[in-house]
Amino acid sequence: MDQPNATYAVKLYIYDLSRGMARQLSPIMLGKQLDGIWHTSIVVYGEEFFFGGEGITGCSPGGTLLGEPNTIVDLGSTEVTEEIFMEYLSSLGESTYRADRYRLFEHNCNTFTNEVAQFLTGRKIPAYITDLPSEVLSTPFGQALRPLLDSITIAPPGGNVINGQDSQR
Known part of the structure; x- marks a missing residue:
């Protein structure tokens, strides 16, 4: 049960899907330095949430095959209760962030994480992550x-897919 006036830590988990290859190969292939190919998620209420080709998914922090994140950024805290947050995620899973809406460049894990971070804390995720698709496509x-x-x-x-009526939570 959520405590009245409680606050909950909100973390951004950042993974390099290229495992260092982007840093090595991007100058040759793209003519510009990329430090990584970023996958992000939000960790709050003791669970990690992300968006991908299966929709919105939740798991224990670091619980995907990606393992531990390359970087963890403290986004601050939220007073949003877990119950309200799960209703919000369920709504997103039925509409904006359904599996069939995933698009690598325009509507991806980072788009989701940025929106959820703003909902919880009022803060965006770092621009070097959200700007990556346009950087790649500019070459x-x-x-x-x-x-x-x-x-x-x-x-x-x-993890478990969170998509409204089919939610396993």
Whole structure:
């Protein structure tokens, strides 16, 4: 049961899906330095939440096959109760963040994390993460690869899908 006037820590988990390869290969392939290919999630109420090709998913922190995050950023705290948050996630899972709405460049884990961070804390996630798709697409190589990259769906295994009526929570 949530305590009245309680606050809950909100963390941003940042994973490099390339495991360091982006840093090494991006100058050659894109003509600019990328430090990583970022997957992000929000950790709050003792659980990690993210969006991918299966919809909104929750798991224990660090509980996907991605393992431990490369970086953890403290986004502050929230007074939003877990019950209200789960209703909010359920609503997002039925509408804006359904699995079929995932788009690698325009509507991805980072879009979701940024929206949820603002809902919980009023703060956005770092711009170097949300600006990454436009950085890649601003290069000739990025444009050439776009059709292939658009077909990619990221869905780190592990966790329970949260999508309204089908919620396993």
